[in-house]
Amino acid sequence: MIAIKTLVSGRNNDFEYYKSSILLGDDIFSFMMIYPVEYLNEFDSIVTDVYKAFVANLDSNNSQNNNVSENKSTSNRRLQVATIEAREPGGYAPYPTNLILLGDYVEGKDYDFQYCKFLGENIINNKTIDDPITYNKVYHECGSINYPDFMLPGLVPDNGKNVDFISRDEQFHVNIGYSFNQVVEDFTAESYLNYLSSSSDIIYSKVEGKKLYVAQKSSENPDKIYLSCYLVDELVIFNFSLSFTSSYYHSHKDKIDSIFEEMDKTFSPVDQSYFVS
Numbered sequence: 001m002i003a004i005k006t007l008v009s010g011r012n013n014d015f016e017y018y019k020s021s022i023l024l025g026d027d028i029f030s031f032m033m034i035y036p037v038e039y040l041n042e043f044d045s046i047v048t049d050v051y052k053a054f055v056a057n058l059d060s061n062n063s064q065n066n067n068v069s070e071n072k073s074t075s076n077r078r079l080q081v082a083t084i085e086a087r088e089p090g091g092y093a094p095y096p097t098n099l100i101l102l103g104d105y106v107e108g109k110d111y112d113f114q115y116c117k118f119l120g121e122n123i124i125n126n127k128t129i130d131d132p133i134t135y136n137k138v139y140h141e142c143g144s145i146n147y148p149d150f151m152l153p154g155l156v157p158d159n160g161k162n163v164d165f166i167s168r169d170e171q172f173h174v175n176i177g178y179s180f181n182q183v184v185e186d187f188t189a190e191s192y193l194n195y196l197s198s199s200s201d202i203i204y205s206k207v208e209g210k211k212l213y214v215a216q217k218s219s220e221n222p223d224k225i226y227l228s229c230y231l232v233d234e235l236v237i238f239n240f241s242l243s244f245t246s247s248y249y250h251s252h253k254d255k256i257d258s259i260f261e262e263m264d265k266t267f268s269p270v271d272q273s274y275f276v277s
Contacts, residue, residue, distance in 0.1 A: 016040055079105040082118045084153045099124065099153055116140040116163055122149055129172060129252050135262060138163055142178040142238055143269035148259050171248050176240040178269070189232045218243070225249060227256070229264055238269035 015034050081102045102111055105119055120136025127133075127150035135146040140163050151165035151174050162177030181187045189212040193205055196214060203225070204215040210232050218224035228241035240263055242256065249256055 079119050079121060080123050081105040081111060082123050083111070084115050084118075118153070120149055124152070125149065126168070128168065129255055133255065133259070135266075137266070138176070140176065141270070142176065143267070145176055145240060145268065146262055146266040147174055147176075148262075171244055173243045174240070174263075175243075176267075178236055178238045181235055181237060187232065187234055189230070192230060192232050192237065223247075227260055229260075229267065231267070231269055238267075240264075240267060 014037050016037050081104070083100050083102060099118075101123065111117065117139045118136055119139070121134070123136060129148075129150060131150065133148050133150065136149050137144055137146050142161070147165055151167055151172070153163065153165055161179065162175055165174040166172070189207045189210055193202075193207060193212055193214070196202065196216070197205075200219065201217040201222075202214060203217060204213075206213040212230040212232060214226075214228045214230070216226050216228070218226065223245050224243060225246055226241050226243045228239055231238040242260060242263075244256075
């Protein structure tokens with residue numbers, strides 16, 4: 001069924017208004033936002049987010065979902081879908097201010113993803129590492145991977161090569177992404193390990209085929225450690241990493257090791273030919 005969309009915006013005295021209507025068959029779905037002109041810049045991105053959520057929550061039966069508010073806190077036992085946009089360069093957002101909830105996931109439905117998409121039963125929650133852990137999945141240009149559901153999208157880099165997550169207490173960071181080989185000839189996992197060893201304090205390393213596992217200390221903060229997995233292809237390095245202080249790791253060692261194992265098992269990078277023009 002073809003959807004006909006109309007967008008109307010303008011100014012009435014001291015107020016800005018924005019209205020969107022979508023005609024599906026014999027039904028019209030609409031929403032309107034009205035706000036003072038002096039808040040125009042602040043509301044510009046909010047209007048975009050509301051519009052995306054409005055469109056996404058027209059389900060496959062062409063009716064408006066009634067459970068949108070449920071997606072903000074607790075699982076309704078259905079897969080939820082969300083996206084995130086890079087708005088402000090640099091810095092972490094400890095709460096998902098840039099996360100756009102798009103409602104319940106409908107297989108085969110088109111969603112407006114600018115940056116990446118997240119799927120899970122409980123994308124936003126108040127959980128910590130001390131709670132029972134389940135996993136959501138993130139899809140990004142570099143591939144897909146499961147991540148613990150207590151982690152929230154934080155830093156969104158300008159170059160679009162990574163997805164960063166942060167725990168609510170800001171003690172645990174997760175990053176997935178990719179980079180291009182620009183420094184190592186005869187590129188293999190072993191040669192990349194040699195390259196890392198020349199500039200990093202490596203605590204532990206293991207090579208398994210194209211995969212390189214590394215534990216290393218931060219050069220900026222010796223108390224901070226990174227647990228990383230690199231998949232080394234000829235042109236591209238795909239990776240995911242977990243970082244925290246050494247005391248945090250030892251306090252939660254069993255759970256962190258389990259999280260790393262799950263992420264390693266579900267790490268599914270795209271073929272490197274994707275990046276060859």
